[in-house]
Amino acid sequence: MNKLTIGNIKLKNNILLAPMAGITDLPLRRLAKQGGAGLVYTEMVSAKALIHCNEKTKKLLTILYEEHPVAAQIFGGDSHSMSEAARIVRDLGADILDINLGCPVRKIAKAGAGAKLLANEKLVSKILESVVKSVKIPVTIKIRIGLLPGQNVAPEIIKIAQSCGIKMVAVHARPASQGHSSIPDLNAFAQSCDGAKIPIIGNGGIIDEETALKFLKIPNCAGIMIGRGAVGNYSIFRRIEEFFKTGKKLSLPTQEEKIKWLKQHVIYSTEFYGEKKGLVLMRKVVPYYVKDMPKAAKIRAKINSMITLEDFNNLLNIFC
Secondary structure, X not given: OOOOEEOOEEOOOOEXXXXXXXXXXXXXXXXXXXXXXXXXXXXXXXXXXHHOOOHHHHHOOOXXXXXXXXXXXXXXXXXHHHHXXXXXXHHOOXXXXXXXXXOOOHHHHHOOOHHHHHHOHHHHHHHHHHHHHHOOOOEEEEEEOOOOOXXXXXXXXXXXXXXXXXXXXXXXXXXXXXXXXXXXXXHHHHHHHOOOOOOEEXXXXXXXXXXXXXXXXOOOEEEEEEOHHHOOOOOHHHHHHHHHHHOOOOOOOOHHHHHHHHHHHHHHHHHHHOHHHHHHHHOOOHHHHHOOOOOHHHHHHHHHHOOOHHHHHHHHHHHO
């Protein structure tokens, strides 16, 4: 398994946790680091909210020592707010700044940000140049292969990124219109890697050793980025690393291990946010932990009423 260097930042491996809005907060990032992720990302945050001193947004960028190296991802549709936000992110302690050019959410697109920018190469170039000039930490981008099926704008965006001083590009190998469904377009991803002079990272549908291999066997693929496949499944980073080192597959996590991670996640979440908010925010991720477990449907039916640690412990009793 190759190690990965992004600018002046050396990672222990080339297996990254993808940024996910509403999911990759500090509690989850701690677990991913413990599971062996070479780099973790904050949730995507708004550049304009940052420069207007939105405290809720700044809290999303709280970083602990144990997380380093950590990347912070921002989104926005103009060069001024993005460069100003970049300086704030740097001052808050991020090792790497990532620019989102791939989010398919309609609200982000209406703001002229995320995947919407893929249709405006001139503006992409302006934003990237401005951000790179504004900070000395490495700047990276995360993109989609296009907006619609059949498109592949990634090779051209990568060329622009290289010329602007971007240090790495993560490519989600699906068009924005398909969200997180459909099979990743590995041919489009291979075209993205071809001739690239900076590290290109594969993303989309990676859930195990086999799906990781499909990306990593593509020439010039420098690493992989795992999103939903890592939630409640933190040993996936170590398992994939071991597989590429030795060819051996480690055991999948047991139900007991998943419940242990869930308990730790709740501890981290309630410590960081307080009991009620910490448990409310856990509602989004509990289904990932209990997926495919017996009585999972019963758990999912009850999580929206979970507001105290007693409620959480009563949920766990369902497994007993």
